[in-house]
Amino acid sequence: MQVKSNTIKQELSKKSFEVIYKKSLAYKQKNELVKAIESYSKLIERIQHRENCVDCAKVYVDVGDIYFEINDFQHAFEYLEKASQIYAFNHLHELQLLQYKKIGGLQQNIWQFKKAIDIFHQGLSLATRLNNVERIIEFELLIGNALNWDDQLIASEQYLQSAINKEKKHPIPLIKLRAHVSYAILLRKMKNYKQAEKYFRLGMKYSAENNNAYMMDISKSYGVLQYEIGNYNKSEVLLLQAEKMAVHEGADTSRAVIFEYLSLLYEQKKDYEKSFHYLKKFYERKLELLEKGYSDDNNKLQIKLGLEDAKRERLVAEETTLAKGLFIASISHEIRT
Secondary structure (H helix, E strand, O other): OHHHHHHHHHHHHHHHHHHHHHHHHHHHHOOOHHHHHHHHHHHHHHHOOOOOOHHHHHHHHHHHHHHHHOOOHHHHHHHHHHHHHHHHHOOOHHHHHHHHHHHHHHHHHOOOHHHHHHHHHHHHHHHHHOOOHHHHHHHHHHHHHHHHHOOOHHHHHHHHHHHHHHHHHOOOHHHHHHHHHHHHHHHHHOOOHHHHHHHHHHHHHHHHOOOOOOHHHHHHHHHHHHHHOOOHHHHHHHHHHHHHHHOOOOOHHHHHHHHHHHHHHHHHOOOHHHHHHHHHHHHHHHHHHHHHOOOOOOOHHHHHHHHHHHHHHHHHHHHHHHHHHHHHHHHHHHHHO
16 A cells, blocks of 8 residues: 555656646746746755656756856856756766757857867767767867867867768768868868868858758858958858848857957948947957856956956957048048038
8 A cells, every 4th residue: 555655646746747847848938037947946846855867857957048048157057067967877878968068069159168178078978988970970070169269270170070081971961061161160260261162162052951051150151261361242241141140040159250250341341330330249249258158167367357358459449440430531521622
């Protein structure tokens, strides 16, 4: 009888958990985040004594996502790490690898590239132990990307080339697309413009074959290449196309790059009003990203100094651009009169 009674209690507890979880998830999906946090908190009270339960992990993932959405990054990473540990304990390695991708990607999105690289390396190490070739290729690509963002170009090239070579033997269309575009971006940064253009064109071809996947990032980076080689008209078309697509897709880091190069582009074209407009948007986004990276888990002094430097850079750059515009306007007036 005692065994039967315990079974009934467990079934009721599981049903109650599912009811509250569905309610919490519905709030999250409707973007009613305050209600979602309140609802998930009730679940966490119920499960906090249960160690390494898989149902607990999905709660922690959802809560981590919400905290990231509201810019509470310390709590976001804490909950996502809890989920990762539970998946590891239960040998749910595919879910664990997904957590490495998510946590590393979130760190990269707030410009914490070294942290992202460390997390992606953990994912690569696990994928290698599991001999999961697809995930090995993916994590090599992720590490190569993060190293590229961190300006470790030689190391980035090694990982990206390795991912491209492995993908040839184990074709994965989206990985193929991402690897070629990432390598094009790296070649551009290394000033190998001819090869970079070749890989960008391949990237556009592979994107067209995959419903224009990653086209915003391709347009952005190809536009930067055209700017660097002095083809300003083509650069303008590509960057404006990327800006339009960035409204609905892409990371904040990508939007910041688009604004930065549109500002530089219009400065070269002597359209100082537009240059000033995009310069302001760039620094607003840059400061926002730096503020996102500021948490107890990060190097506070370094981030604080970065924020102060960025504020000073913004003021100097805005004053310089505005002065140039006023000077040109004054000269134009003198010429007319």
